[in-house]
Structure formats: C-alpha cells, structure tokens
Amino acid sequence: MENIKKIYNCLLSEYGPQGWWPLLDFRGRNPTKTGSIKGYHPRDYSFPKNDRQRFEICCGAILTQSVAWSSVEKALMNLKKIKAIEATAINKINIEKLKSAIKPAGYFNQKAKKLKEFAKFYISLKGKTPTREQLLSVWGVGRETADSILLYAYKVPIFVVDAYTKRIFSKLGFFKESADYDEIRELFEKNLPKDFKIYQEFHALIVEHAKRHYTKKLCGINCPLKKIVK
DNA sequence: AACCAGGACGTGA
C-alpha cells in the first residue's frame, strides 16, 4: 500500500498545496483551484489563529454536510453580517433568525438545530480540545464532521474520509465502495506519516481531484492515477 | 429540467 503515499505525492505535485480550511477573513486565494472562492491559505498551516476562526471552521464543517462550499460561504457571510460566528451568539440567537441566515447552505431546519447543539457543546469545552467521542455525541456531528473539526480546527492528525475519498479509492481498487468509514480512515493513517499537515493537504487534494475526474458523470475515466496504481 | 453537492439521522427489517 505504498501506493497511498505515491498518490498523495502525485496529487500534490499536480495541483499544489490547497490551503484548506478556507476562512472568511483571510484574503488569500489559491490560483490553482477550480472556481474562485476566497479564503484559502496554501503553505500556511498556522490556522486557526484564534478562537473565532476555530469556531468558524466548526460551523463550516457542519454547514457543508452534503452541500457545495460555495453555498456554505454564503451562509457564513450571512452569519458574519449578524455577528453570529461565535458560540455565545449562536447559543442565544433566535432560531428562526438563524435559519434564514444559513438558508443558502440548505437543510436549514436541521442545520440550525445542529449549530445550536454544537454551540452549546463548544462553550462547555472551555477552550479544550474535544475527543472524537465527545464530538460524536453531539447531535448533528457524524464521523466525517467530527474528523474535519479535529483535523482542521484543532490540528489533530485524523484522516477525513468523505464521499469523494470512497469514490476515488474504491474505483482504484483499494477497497469496496461500501467499506466502513473507520477502516478506510485507518488505511490512510497507517500508510502516511502521522502529520496533520499531510492529512489536511491530502483530504483537500482528494476533493480537488474528485471535482476534476470523479464527478458522478466522469466516474474516473481518464483519471491519471490509474497508471500509478496499475 | 433533472441531477448533484466536501452527511447525518430516523426508521424498519
């Protein structure tokens, strides 16, 4: 399974550092990225720089569930406008007001409740890093969201497995599409240095590669990685 | 004009 690392190196040299997780108040851009969403910070792994950014990442991780980031960005900008990207603010805000702010990100009834639940949890942490189990106990936080929060908001070296990861690597023959989330996660963690920077970068690269070669239509035809895996 | 996007939860078998 040395191939896992080969693929990482290949994607990195192909697309370059991705600069995830995007932040609203960071003006930098990634010129190699598809689309023109701002907030990426390639080669800079010092984020989040403060608690505000940390909470923003958590909100984004919840809001992006099954939704394109461009939609999440709108929702986050709405929240910023009403000064609600802060746990205490989300905790207090009128739920209907919260729903209308995050409407662009879809599933607003559920996601408003999820943000409320998470804000309460976040406050209870009092600045400490949550465990994965603690995160999973929060209503609305599943495995991918928990791992995204740990990896990008807290720099904990946990590999994030998303639908794209399953699609790409099952097509390449690493496991079957129905494989268990944690088994897939451990496969990646076992074959990579335990480094949050690499995990962050790889996950972002997988999303970028999927958008170019693994949409449901393309489904990997012409995927250059096939030659590497063989 | 269907189809899908950086999932999670509830339900019934």
Add this chain to the structure above:
DNA sequence: TCACGTCATGGT
C-alpha cells in the same frame, strides 16, 4: 448491522 427515505438550496 444495514439499506433506505428524508432533509433543502443553488449551480449546471
């Protein structure tokens, strides 16, 4: 455990 329905807006 597992397969399936539901949630909802916005871009292609």
